Amino acid sequence: MKLDFTYYNPTTIHFGKESLSNLKGELEQYGETVLLVYGKTAIKKNGIYDNVIATLNEAGKKVVELSGVMPNPTYSKMLEGCELVRKNDVSLILAVGGGSVIDCAKGISVSAYCDDDPFTKYWLQFQPVDNKTVPVASILTMVGTGSEMNGGSVITNEETKIKAGRVFPADIYPKFSILNPEYTYTVSRYQMVSGVFDTMSHLMEQYFTGDDCNTTDYLIEALLRSSIDNARAALKDPEDYEARSNIMWNATLALNTMTGLSKAQDWQVHMIEHQLGAYTDCAHGMGLAAVSLPYYRHIYPHGVDKFARFATEVWGIAAKGKSKEAIAKEGIDALEAFCKECGIVTSLKALGATEEMLPKIAESTFILEGGYKKLTTEEILKILKECF
Amino acid sequence: MKLDFTYYNPTTIHFGKESLSNLKGELEQYGETVLLVYGKTAIKKNGIYDNVIATLNEAGKKVVELSGVMPNPTYSKMLEGCELVRKNDVSLILAVGGGSVIDCAKGISVSAYCDDDPFTKYWLQFQPVDNKTVPVASILTMVGTGSEMNGGSVITNEETKIKAGRVFPADIYPKFSILNPEYTYTVSRYQMVSGVFDTMSHLMEQYFTGDDCNTTDYLIEALLRSSIDNARAALKDPEDYEARSNIMWNATLALNTMTGLSKAQDWQVHMIEHQLGAYTDCAHGMGLAAVSLPYYRHIYPHGVDKFARFATEVWGIAAKGKSKEAIAKEGIDALEAFCKECGIVTSLKALGATEEMLPKIAESTFILEGGYKKLTTEEILKILKECF
Numbered sequence: 001m002k003l004d005f006t007y008y009n010p011t012t013i014h015f016g017k018e019s020l021s022n023l024k025g026e027l028e029q030y031g032e033t034v035l036l037v038y039g040k041t042a043i044k045k046n047g048i049y050d051n052v053i054a055t056l057n058e059a060g061k062k063v064v065e066l067s068g069v070m071p072n073p074t075y076s077k078m079l080e081g082c083e084l085v086r087k088n089d090v091s092l093i094l095a096v097g098g099g100s101v102i103d104c105a106k107g108i109s110v111s112a113y114c115d116d117d118p119f120t121k122y123w124l125q126f127q128p129v130d131n132k133t134v135p136v137a138s139i140l141t142m143v144g145t146g147s148e149m150n151g152g153s154v155i156t157n158e159e160t161k162i163k164a165g166r167v168f169p170a171d172i173y174p175k176f177s178i179l180n181p182e183y184t185y186t187v188s189r190y191q192m193v194s195g196v197f198d199t200m201s202h203l204m205e206q207y208f209t210g211d212d213c214n215t216t217d218y219l220i221e222a223l224l225r226s227s228i229d230n231a232r233a234a235l236k237d238p239e240d241y242e243a244r245s246n247i248m249w250n251a252t253l254a255l256n257t258m259t260g261l262s263k264a265q266d267w268q269v270h271m272i273e274h275q276l277g278a279y280t281d282c283a284h285g286m287g288l289a290a291v292s293l294p295y296y297r298h299i300y301p302h303g304v305d306k307f308a309r310f311a312t313e314v315w316g317i318a319a320k321g322k323s324k325e326a327i328a329k330e331g332i333d334a335l336e337a338f339c340k341e342c343g344i345v346t347s348l349k350a351l352g353a354t355e356e357m358l359p360k361i362a363e364s365t366f367i368l369e370g371g372y373k374k375l376t377t378e379e380i381l382k383i384l385k386e387c388f
Numbered sequence: 389m390k391l392d393f394t395y396y397n398p399t400t401i402h403f404g405k406e407s408l409s410n411l412k413g414e415l416e417q418y419g420e421t422v423l424l425v426y427g428k429t430a431i432k433k434n435g436i437y438d439n440v441i442a443t444l445n446e447a448g449k450k451v452v453e454l455s456g457v458m459p460n461p462t463y464s465k466m467l468e469g470c471e472l473v474r475k476n477d478v479s480l481i482l483a484v485g486g487g488s489v490i491d492c493a494k495g496i497s498v499s500a501y502c503d504d505d506p507f508t509k510y511w512l513q514f515q516p517v518d519n520k521t522v523p524v525a526s527i528l529t530m531v532g533t534g535s536e537m538n539g540g541s542v543i544t545n546e547e548t549k550i551k552a553g554r555v556f557p558a559d560i561y562p563k564f565s566i567l568n569p570e571y572t573y574t575v576s577r578y579q580m581v582s583g584v585f586d587t588m589s590h591l592m593e594q595y596f597t598g599d600d601c602n603t604t605d606y607l608i609e610a611l612l613r614s615s616i617d618n619a620r621a622a623l624k625d626p627e628d629y630e631a632r633s634n635i636m637w638n639a640t641l642a643l644n645t646m647t648g649l650s651k652a653q654d655w656q657v658h659m660i661e662h663q664l665g666a667y668t669d670c671a672h673g674m675g676l677a678a679v680s681l682p683y684y685r686h687i688y689p690h691g692v693d694k695f696a697r698f699a700t701e702v703w704g705i706a707a708k709g710k711s712k713e714a715i716a717k718e719g720i721d722a723l724e725a726f727c728k729e730c731g732i733v734t735s736l737k738a739l740g741a742t743e744e745m746l747p748k749i750a751e752s753t754f755i756l757e758g759g760y761k762k763l764t765t766e767e768i769l770k771i772l773k774e775c776f
Binding site for chain 2: 001002003004005006007008009010011012013014015016017018019022181212214215218219221222223225226230241242245246248249250253258261262
């Protein structure tokens with residue numbers, strides 16, 4: 001663990017079939033008015049909405065609702081929530097849904113009482129949060145982003161076409177998150193595998209950096225193996241509780257900051273996908289998969305030892321008598337084969353992109369330095385064309 | 389993750405070569421008087437004591453000292469600390485040392501303002517803590533117990549010869565812990581490998597339970613692999629920072645509750661070793677190693693699938709053409725070979741036990757049910773004789 005770090009994660013996780021039974025006790029610690037934030041109609045169809053409302057009523061809470069939060073939540077939707085918080089003096093923002101809904105809730109938390117333009121101040125200028133904030137909690141119904149146990153909030157400004165991510169400090173993390181794997185049964189196969197790749201991408205973005213292999217790398221390899229094994233089991237039987245519960249917990253651990261400790265971290269794939277998302281609104285995990293394959297084939301010669309280790313430790317590739325380059329290539333091939341096996345879409349065209357979008361996506365992508373090779377805009381365009 | 393769980397760990401970890409620089413800022417959050425708890429002379433020889441005192445003075449703290457905390461900290465030493473806390477109205481207990489010192493600090497925290505006999509109330513009757521407590525923090529100088537990021541406190545009552553462990557809730561966890569791997573350079577080779585086995589034992593006690601293999605098991609396998617690889621590197625070069633830092637972080641993660649989530653957990657080896665420790669005062673990790681080998685050989689037929697997985701995933705044993713029993717045996721043999729390789733003592737006689745002690749140790753051992761086989765006192769005696 002070469003690089004010094006501070007680790008602090010105060011989110012309480014209630015996990016399992018009976019985890020919702022902890023909601024009432026948690027609610028007692030907060031004031032009268034709760035802002036319930038959710039997406040479209042899913043949680044009404046599967047009954048989660050009714051169960052949550054029943055507990056909120058039992059706890060004697062006044063409930064205000066912000067519904068219709070979309071994948072890649074927009075700045076304008078977030079501002080709607082800020083308005084509701086101010087008007088109703090909300091004391092807890094309860095997000096019920098996936099990462100988009102929780103990201104939106106965190107955005108509302110820091111922005112409701114911000115006097116400047118919050119998007120500029122917090123998502124573009126990364127200024128410290130110096131205004132009053134509102135506690136956030138979550139009930140997770142879709143797996144992948146890890147937003148239930150971190151400070152991440154990705155908001156899309158639909159006017160400027162900027163999808164910007166910000167990691168807020170621990171006092172913005174959800175105070176508690178309720179994770180019931182059964183809530184994910186109704187998620188479509190498409191969304192499930194998209195979530196699995198999202199988890200794997202978070203792990204790989206943290207793994208493919210540095211010349212060492214520290215304990216964090218060993219943990220990442222374990223979570224990748226668990227993600228692969230359990231995705232296969234869940235595809236056989238979507239109601240395999242053991243598999244769905246492992247997939248859910250993998251996603252949380254993949255981005256609760258523990259799997260990034262003492263790692264420089266890359267995140268270039270996410271930077272490219274964020275702009276892809278701003279233009280196409282595609283499923284986040286699918287966009288990540290499409291970009292990852294050509295990206296890793298482009299950079300692996302600059303980190304061949306780590307890519308070779310990825311092949312042997314994560315995919316069980318036999319190393320005997322092969323060059324490191326050959327082993328590394330086999331690892332990326334195994335990743336691609338796994339995407340095909342799971343029905344993960346890896347073509348930008350199939351994800352709704354047009355050829356005209358590619359230069360705009362490339363030009364608007366943030367370029368980072370943490371990975372094995374710093375890209376140029378031309379290289380990003382080349383990578384986008386390779387997965388078009 | 390079949391079994392429901394709640395996970396909450398609010399300890400702040402400052403890790404690395406410069407981690408002590410965070411002490412002053414942390415101290416600002418507490419009152420005037422600090423009780424400094426430490427062991428014998430080690431921290432004065434290696435300069436840590438002087439650096440900590442300098443920072444305490446800079447922060448304008450009044451310092452009270454409890455020194456001479458021994459391995460297997462005694463109840464009477466703990467009560468000395470309670471006296472100091474009450475007399476000086478201490479607002480922070482700062483433990484500088486290894487697990488024994490931190491365990492003692494937690495004991496002082498819950499006991500100083502307890503009106504009944506604390507050992508009976510908290511360590512024997514496991515009653516909830518209902519009296520005023522004092523915040524605990526730690527600066528770790530010896531690796532193994534994980535006490536720096538959990539609620540564990542093992543205290544030895546020297547009169548009744550009972551070494552009893554208690555896991556206190558999260559508000560008793562250290563508020564912050566400072567982990568500088570360089571502080572462990574001066575630890576003897578004997579203590580270092582003892583600490584490594586302590587870490588591995590914590591992982592195995594959590595691993596060898598249940599009929600499933602969930603994400604927690606994958607993480608445990610990763611931490612065992614990292615412990616093995618880095619112990620070998622540190623034995624070659626005790627000042628290999630990368631190795632010592634991984635060993636240190638492995639120990640923390642091995643017992644910060646994350647590696648026990650959704651696991652029934654065993655802990656029978658620790659129950660036997662605690663009584664061994666009460667009679668012999670041997671190095672905890674060495675005692676665990678001695679007991680583990682005959683214990684696992686005794687129980688593996690009752691959990692052969694998991695022991696076979698342990699062999700292939702942790703030790704890289706080739707499975708092809710072998711029975712599960714044969715593979716499982718090879719895994720335990722590999723564990724024994726590793727102990728020999730590291731110079732871990734696995735004979736009770738060499739650890740200071742006498743033949744007369746064995747029945748007393750067996751009879752006074754708590755028998756648990758979490759593992760693959762519930763032992764009888766006769767079986768415990770048999771196991772003790774096998775490692776005598």
